[in-house]
Amino acid sequence: MNIAVLCGGLSMERDVSLKSGAVIAEALRANGHNVAVIDSFFGYTGDYTDPAEIYTRSLSGLSAEISSEVPDLEKIKASRRQNNDSRIGDNLIEVCRAADIVFLGLHGADGEDGRLQAAFDIAGVKYTGTGYLGSGIAMNKEAAKKLFKANGILTPEGRRINVNDADKSYPCLPCVVKPKSSGSSVGTSIAHTPEEYEKALEFGFKYEDDVLVERYIKGREVDVGVLCGKALPPIEIVPKSGFFDYKNKYQDGMTDEICPADLSGDVTAKLMDAAERVFKALYLEVYARMDFIIEGTTGDVYCLEANTLPGMTPASLLPKEALAAGIKYEELCELIVNRSLEKYE
DSSP, X not given: OEEEEEEOOSSTTHHHHHHHHHHHHHHHHHTTOEEEEEETTTBOOSOOXXXXXXXXXXXXXXXXXXXXXXXXXXXXXXXXXXXXXXXXOBTHHHHHHTSXXXXXXXXXXXXXXXXXXXXXXXXXXXXXXXXXXXXXXXXXXXXXXXXXXXXXXXXXXXXEEETTOSOOOOSSSSEEEEETTOOTTXXXXXXXXXXXXXXXXXXXXXXXXXXXXXXXXXXXXXEEEEETTEEOOOEEEEESSSOSOHHHHHSTTSEEEESSOOOOHHHHHHHHHHHHHHHHHTTOOSEEEXXXXXXXXXXXXXXXXXXXXXXXXXXXXXXXXXXXXXXOHHHHHHHHXXXXXXXXX
């Protein structure tokens, strides 16, 4: 097949996406496919007569090191040849339409929030994973939490606060402050004092005008992937310091990841059932990964959020969970492609 791997984009998770895209492309090429790697923000600027030509050319390398700091998006915007406000690059729709399917290696805005999926639906482009509706709901943490509650899925109590709200108070400390529609814990803080709370709000508002403030639940952090509607073995996240923020997620040696998680059979079953119910409640498709906290004293399982385009390097959480279930990385990428194509049959 001719497969376009989209990565990069213009989100705070750009560096992570470039890394995901590079290894996805290598796996698909090893599986015998013709692959083109395209940065969705810059598009495809090479010459061609027929856009299908690019899938038979040598695989360009887009691998990037993941910095401990989020990327400078203004600098990236200024480096693009296109002098306009478009969030997609040159020839993107035409080149992607020439593929048999587009593998979405994007993370965060413009890839995980449903807007690109909607554009592809209109243009008749086939793509992997969840459609625009589930993507948009999952990315909006406030909307997702409402569906969690409506479906009996435990989630921390909280409220949305806008940067212009006169009343930005929150009645209980400690609490978690995070942008409403961001990923990779960008802009997220845990506040234990009123002073830390004010700083956390200021930090969150750097990234979005709306933040979610939630009751902090002390416990074990566990992620559960869902593949084709079935939960994968849970993985426990144990940062060596602080919490699972952007730096701890992507810098080597900062976090221990235990898969399968060392949990009782009852807790494991509870997590896997909750992950599958989240998958259904948010209208997700093909694959996703859910973040949970197991409360330390009660053992209750709280869902924090769902990730519709989770990290896809072999060292990322979902591929590790798949491997624990006996699915190697190349097989995982092939399965995602094939099950995504079934949506269009």
